[in-house]
Amino acid sequence: MKRHLFRRMGRFLRPQAPSLAGAAALAALSGLLALLVPLVAGWAVEAIGTGPGAADLTAVLRYCAAGLGAAVLSAVCSYGASAALVRVGQTVSYTLRKAAFQQITQLPVRYFDTHPAGDLISRVCYDVDTVNAALSTDLLQIGTSLLTVIGSFVMLLMLSPLLSGVFFLTVPLSVLLTRLQMKHIHPLFRRRSQELGALNSFAEERVSCQRAIRVYGVEAADLRQFAEKNDAASETYYKADCASTALGPSVNFINNLSLAAVSVFGALLYLGGGLSLGALSSFVLYSRKFSGPIRETAELLSDLQASVAAAERVLDLLDQPAEDGDLPGAREPCKLSGAISFRHVDFGYDPAHPVLRDFSADIPAGSMVAVVGPTGAGKTTLVSLLLRFYTPQSGTITIDGLPLQQYTRDGLRRRLAIVLQDGWLCGGTIAENIAYGVPGATRAQIEAAAKAACIHSFLSSLPDGYDTALTDSGAGLSKGQRQLLALARCFLSNADIVILDEATSDVDPETEEQISAALERLRRGRTCFLIAHRLATVRTADRILVLQDGRIAEQGTHQQLLDAGGIYRVLYDAQFS
Numbered sequence: 001m002k003r004h005l006f007r008r009m010g011r012f013l014r015p016q017a018p019s020l021a022g023a024a025a026l027a028a029l030s031g032l033l034a035l036l037v038p039l040v041a042g043w044a045v046e047a048i049g050t051g052p053g054a055a056d057l058t059a060v061l062r063y064c065a066a067g068l069g070a071a072v073l074s075a076v077c078s079y080g081a082s083a084a085l086v087r088v089g090q091t092v093s094y095t096l097r098k099a100a101f102q103q104i105t106q107l108p109v110r111y112f113d114t115h116p117a118g119d120l121i122s123r124v125c126y127d128v129d130t131v132n133a134a135l136s137t138d139l140l141q142i143g144t145s146l147l148t149v150i151g152s153f154v155m156l157l158m159l160s161p162l163l164s165g166v167f168f169l170t171v172p173l174s175v176l177l178t179r180l181q182m183k184h185i186h187p188l189f190r191r192r193s194q195e196l197g198a199l200n201s202f203a204e205e206r207v208s209c210q211r212a213i214r215v216y217g218v219e220a221a222d223l224r225q226f227a228e229k230n231d232a233a234s235e236t237y238y239k240a241d242c243a244s245t246a247l248g249p250s251v252n253f254i255n256n257l258s259l260a261a262v263s264v265f266g267a268l269l270y271l272g273g274g275l276s277l278g279a280l281s282s283f284v285l286y287s288r289k290f291s292g293p294i295r296e297t298a299e300l301l302s303d304l305q306a307s308v309a310a311a312e313r314v315l316d317l318l319d320q321p322a323e324d325g326d327l328p329g330a331r332e333p334c335k336l337s338g339a340i341s342f343r344h345v346d347f348g349y350d351p352a353h354p355v356l357r358d359f360s361a362d363i364p365a366g367s368m369v370a371v372v373g374p375t376g377a378g379k380t381t382l383v384s385l386l387l388r389f390y391t392p393q394s395g396t397i398t399i400d401g402l403p404l405q406q407y408t409r410d411g412l413r414r415r416l417a418i419v420l421q422d423g424w425l426c427g428g429t430i431a432e433n434i435a436y437g438v439p440g441a442t443r444a445q446i447e448a449a450a451k452a453a454c455i456h457s458f459l460s461s462l463p464d465g466y467d468t469a470l471t472d473s474g475a476g477l478s479k480g481q482r483q484l485l486a487l488a489r490c491f492l493s494n495a496d497i498v499i500l501d502e503a504t505s506d507v508d509p510e511t512e513e514q515i516s517a518a519l520e521r522l523r524r525g526r527t528c529f530l531i532a533h534r535l536a537t538v539r540t541a542d543r544i545l546v547l548q549d550g551r552i553a554e555q556g557t558h559q560q561l562l563d564a565g566g567i568y569r570v571l572y573d574a575q576f577s
């Protein structure tokens, strides 16, 4: 599974191969130099000798200087390796984050129906950071530790094979313990990332609907739910961290046992003349060098588990199939006349629960067609299908006689302008928001669009005018003003088909009248697809479709439908009587 993970990470790591190789060389040099220190220290001890006056001080000083030199050089190389890896970690996490965000922009809209925003944010930010930590520090330390362990192992064997036998008796115990604990720890870290994703997702959702929470007075219930999720996250953190911290002390315990055994047998060997004092000193130092990294590596491996779990979550996101690509030879529409036709369309978000059933309708080019009907009838779903957010289970939708799939997806969407009920604003200034999707629009064009959407006088009255900064949710503007801004966006775009989904639901009757007049201007040369609950908005439509249970129940002009005395009449009377 790990090998699989490294292969999946390959495309991010491969470009860093030169830096990784440089860091590995520096780390190896640093490790080798550090390995010299115990040997030189042993020689220094040997030079001190055992009897009074036996010390060869010049040699002792020489060895001390050599040991110091090796230690300093080792530290410098280690710094060089760390600096290189910090850069690698940053570059990889930058690319990974960019790829993850790009992937989010390419995922089918359906994916967001089942994956909460907070969890995705957690993957793009927190999980990528965890991967960065592993690359910047953990891998270097594990590599250096491995080198130290192997080098010390060789030195121990060279110094005393017999004493090495005693020492290595305890090593399998450490390794076995580490392996067992790793097996136990990995799923815990995976759960830890999942629970954190769920907590983030909940927090994100609740922060964004604080107004509703206050209005409904559900703060206490919310706090309770947050506490439950927080508890679950803390619990998994606690379990994972506890399991991983238990690893260090248990390996440490075994290491101390081995040190005691080496000291006792080493002393016996020295007394029996089988080992010099210098060699015994070096042996003890190497045995420490051997055991230290085993303990550190055990701890680092648990950090690495967290990084592996995080990397898996980011890679899982990257592995999601993107929105279907364009068909070969798909047309890039430069201009559409805007004739829309739905033919026997069946669609359900879940195929078992159809929303549209055998839906057929023709919207002639340049006409204004309105869709009305009860809540949940499937009006917005029609818009989502037109925008190719979803694909019908059967039937076809054509524009200018060509099925939607025969157009490039982006090209098609560029020919459509849409105004939704919630206005769809993002961070930036008001001018930038109006010009969203129309880069290069001049200030004069932006103001003309705002005038056409009847919002120019309001915008001019703001202290910073069109340069007023908006937060992403458009706080500071009323819902109606947000809708008018989105309408201005439509005026600015040169789209051939305009879709208004409850676009005037939050404006006062006077503004609605103005918008109706504006719509008359907007529809010139364009096809307008209007969805509305307020029937005043649809009176001037060329045709009104009354949707009920995913089918057209009635259709005609406003007057024809009133005269027919059907559902439309009932809805009209309910609103105007």
Ligand SMILES: Nc1ncnc2c1ncn2[C@@H]1O[C@H](COP(=O)(O)OP(=O)(O)OP(=O)(O)O)[C@@H](O)[C@H]1O
Residues within 6 Å of the ligand: 113, 349, 350, 355, 373, 374, 375, 376, 377, 378, 379, 380, 381, 382
């Ligand atoms: N993303 C989705 N995933 C699953 N079901 C959905 C999704 N969006 C809408 N639905 C369901 O599809 C049905 C039609 O929804 P739609 O939003 O098209 O209705 P509508 O006529 O526009 O309603 P309203 O007038 O309230 O805006 C509803 O039953 C709704 O619950």
